[in-house]
Amino acid sequence: MSVAVRVPTILRTYTKGESDVSVDVDEGATLGDVVKALDAAYPGIGARILDDTGEIRRFVNVYVNDDDVRFDSGLQTPTPSGAKISIIPAVAGGC
Template sequence: MSVNVRIPTILRTYTGGRAEVPAEGATLAEVIGSLEENHPGIAARVLDDQGRLRRFVNVYVNDDDVRFEQGLETATPEGAGVSIIPAVAGGC
């Protein structure tokens, strides 16, 4: 399945500055694998050392937060939009 992945500014160094890139996969895990094949190094910024989504990275398939779906096994249907959004922390 072909999907479009929206890349946050901080990760665009891996995609040659592109804000959106295509990827293949029936699940989020496969999509991240496809991203890594075409944009080496990006998976390490999204996944931790155990291969799980990093705690401070939010990922959406269409409008669904994968933390409340099936995580890396969340289905990515043909034409879906996948958004990688780093959490922003701050304060006074």
């Protein structure tokens, strides 16, 4: 099955500039499976999403079909066929 991943501008260097990519995962896959498949297809992107302990980085928000996974099951959140995943890193700055 295939899921769509929306890639933020800051991570598009890993996807050759693509803002939307699809990854293939097995039926019944979780968000963790999707991140592994994403990193296999686009090496290095996984390290920008997950920290050294394998958890979602503190300042990265991930949504599966508009639901914040921090309030669901984190990396164990189910990703049904056709799911839309958005990766949104926090942005700081200004004056």
